[in-house]
Amino acid sequence: MTGFNLEETRNLALGTLAVGVAALLPVFDQGFYLAICVNIMLYAALCTAWSLFSGPTHLVSLATAAFYGLGTYSVGLGIDTLPYPVLVAIAAASGAVLAGLVGAMTLRISGVYFVIFTFGLAEFVRQVVTWLQTKFATAIGLYVFTDITESQIYWMLLALTAAVFLTGFLIARSTLGFALQIIGNDETVARHVGIDTARAKIVLFMISGAFIAIAGAIMAPRYSYIEPPSAFNPMISFLVVIMALLGGTRRLWGPLVGVIPFTIMMDFVSSRFPNHTMIVVGLAFLVIVYLIPNGVTGLIENARARMKGADTVAREKTA
Amino acid sequence: MTPAALSVRSARKRFGGLVAVNDVSFDLRPGELLGLIGPNGSGKTTMLNLISGALKPTAGEITLAGERISGLAPHRIAQRGVARTFQLVRVLPGLDALGNVMAGAVFGHSRAWGGEARDMAAALLSRVGLSGREHMPVTAMTYIDQKRVELARALASDPRLLLLDEWLAGLNPSELRIGISLIDELRREGRTIVMVEHVMDAIRSLCDRCVVMSSGRLIAEGGVDETLRDPEVIRAYLGDDDDA
Ligand SMILES: Nc1ncnc2c1ncn2[C@@H]1O[C@H](COP(=O)(O)OP(=O)(O)O)[C@@H](O)[C@H]1O
Ligand SMILES: [Mg+2]
Numbered sequence: 180m181t182g183f184n185l186e187e188t189r190n191l192a193l194g195t196l197a198v199g200v201a202a203l204l205p206v207f208d209q210g211f212y213l214a215i216c217v218n219i220m221l222y223a224a225l226c227t228a229w230s231l232f233s234g235p236t237h238l239v240s241l242a243t244a245a246f247y248g249l250g251t252y253s254v255g256l257g258i259d260t261l262p263y264p265v266l267v268a269i270a271a272a273s274g275a276v277l278a279g280l281v282g283a284m285t286l287r288i289s290g291v292y293f294v295i296f297t298f299g300l301a302e303f304v305r306q307v308v309t310w311l312q313t314k315f316a317t318a319i320g321l322y323v324f325t326d327i328t329e330s331q332i333y334w335m336l337l338a339l340t341a342a343v344f345l346t347g348f349l350i351a352r353s354t355l356g357f358a359l360q361i362i363g364n365d366e367t368v369a370r371h372v373g374i375d376t377a378r379a380k381i382v383l384f385m386i387s388g389a390f391i392a393i394a395g396a397i398m399a400p401r402y403s404y405i406e407p408p409s410a411f412n413p414m415i416s417f418l419v420v421i422m423a424l425l426g427g428t429r430r431l432w433g434p435l436v437g438v439i440p441f442t443i444m445m446d447f448v449s450s451r452f453p454n455h456t457m458i459v460v461g462l463a464f465l466v467i468v469y470l471i472p473n474g475v476t477g478l479i480e481n482a483r484a485r486m487k488g489a490d491t492v493a494r495e496k497t498a
Numbered sequence: 499m500t501p502a503a504l505s506v507r508s509a510r511k512r513f514g515g516l517v518a519v520n521d522v523s524f525d526l527r528p529g530e531l532l533g534l535i536g537p538n539g540s541g542k543t544t545m546l547n548l549i550s551g552a553l554k555p556t557a558g559e560i561t562l563a564g565e566r567i568s569g570l571a572p573h574r575i576a577q578r579g580v581a582r583t584f585q586l587v588r589v590l591p592g593l594d595a596l597g598n599v600m601a602g603a604v605f606g607h608s609r610a611w612g613g614e615a616r617d618m619a620a621a622l623l624s625r626v627g628l629s630g631r632e633h634m635p636v637t638a639m640t641y642i643d644q645k646r647v648e649l650a651r652a653l654a655s656d657p658r659l660l661l662l663d664e665w666l667a668g669l670n671p672s673e674l675r676i677g678i679s680l681i682d683e684l685r686r687e688g689r690t691i692v693m694v695e696h697v698m699d700a701i702r703s704l705c706d707r708c709v710v711m712s713s714g715r716l717i718a719e720g721g722v723d724e725t726l727r728d729p730e731v732i733r734a735y736l737g738d739d740d741d742a
Pocket of ligand 1: 513516518536537538539540541542543544545
């Protein structure tokens with residue numbers, strides 16, 4: 180493996196600095212701002228993890244809630260018997276296994292069928308968990324009592340987001356990243372230069388699923404009572420898609436640009452107009468897909484490219 | 499006796515009611531340049547697709563240096579050492595010329611990475627006449643230059659068998675001369691090549707042997723001149739002209 184070049188070193192330094200600054204937040208506020216920043220950090224991790232897979236493959240996954248719920252339940256089921264870090268590891272493993280299974284089943288389907296399949300899967304997992312619980316347990320939910328504080332949840336989510344970024348960064352410099360770039364350009368060419376396209380996609384989906392499940396495991400102590408409708412809430416899947424698309428998935432940090440304003444807006448909407456959140460989400464979805472399909476970062480990049488293009492044209496004209 | 503570099507045994511491909519490749523058999527010696535010719539729609543591209551794994555044969559067997567490759571996925575066949583170009587040029591629009599060629603070096607038969615892959619790609623770009631344009635976006639290139647990039651990408655895997663699908667088509671006369679001498683160089687360095695081509699001058703000057711297909715069948719095989727004089731071959735081509 181080659182060393183880091185100048186740009187990579189700069190990005191690593193900037194990333195470390197950003198994490199350092201963000202880590203200071205709970206020192207200044209433990210109330211409203213911390214609460215909203217937990218949400219921002221949660222969606223930053225979820226959207227970036229989602230984009231690891233959906234960005235390069237252009238396959239929209241609505242299975243986020245399934246991985247997230249699996250992570251939440253890993254903690255809910257084991258909290259009385261196993262140490263918390265072990266549960267987080269179990270969550271990651273179950274997320275990866277589920278993603279691997281889904282990947283293997285959906286090898287031959289593409290585009291819109293993948294979207295529907297993943298959505299159906301998330302609902303199916305939720306129904307199975309509900310059924311198991313009514314069949315074998317006394318209550319529909321699980322209590323999660325820990326002494327994990329809101330600040331600690333925030334720090335864990337920050338660490339997770341940093342880990343997702345670092346993973347994305349390392350993938351981009353690996354042969355897997357190069358393979359994905361080629362797959363995104365022309366899948367037929369990818370196969371004919373020797374890339375196992377199915378394997379590349381499955382590996383990526385497993386990484387993404389594991390991270391999303393970890394996010395669920397981190398959030399579990401915050402719920403105190405876990406039940407299928409909240410742990411496997413399909414709204415999570417939709418919000419992740421909307422925020423990631425709003426920011427744009429062409430760059431690793433693209434989703435962040437969508438997450439921050441959208442989480443703040445959703446917080447405002449759900450406190451002021453709690454009955455209208457679905458309408459806002461639906462409208463936001465339409466606006467984003469119609470007006471900014473490549474997200475805000477895509478808009479900025481295109482504008483930059485156009486300026487550069489205009490530049491060269493101007494130069495050629497004067498030359 | 500060493501096994502044939504490529505051996506196609508009764509290969510057949512059926513698309514619904516149409517048999518695009520109908521029990522075709524031929525062999526290729528190591529280092530041989532074989533011309534695969536025939537009228538439009540005779541099944542040449544389909545034959546290449548069967549060899550490269552883009553399509554799975556309905557029946558028959560294809561072996562590369564004695565090992566069966568028919569039925570394998572295209573990426574496995576590429577890793578075994580089969581590289582190809584496409585009849586309608588396929589470059590990777592989001593990558594520069596160097597990236598396009600590196601794609602061939604990293605995953606296929608040669609498996610280079612990092613600086614090694616970059617050096618290989620740069621050397622191949624200069625070999626096909628594109629030195630100094632490593633970082634040019636391929637979408638800004640002319641058709642022949644895109645074809646050069648595609649050829650360099652195929653060569654970057656150091657293939658044991660190279661498949662060219664009408665690589666010379668669409669070139670103007672001076673480009674054609676350059677293209678022919680490029681393929682001639684590959685032949686002289688001992689590459690094993692199957693070349694689908696309509697440009698007869700190229701077939702005559704480059705190929706050791708040729709195979710003629712018509713309506714999915716192999717109708718003639720042998721030295722270039724004798725094969726092109728074969729009455730059935732002449733009929734196939736003229737018949738095609740009548741239809742057109
Ligand atoms: N994927 C496909 N599905 C259905 N028919 C096909 C397909 N590919 C080729 N064909 C048909 O097979 C025949 C041979 O095509 P092709 O191999 O492209 O001929 P050539 O390369 O000799 O011009 C044509 O009739 C073509 O329409
Ligand atoms: Mg053809």
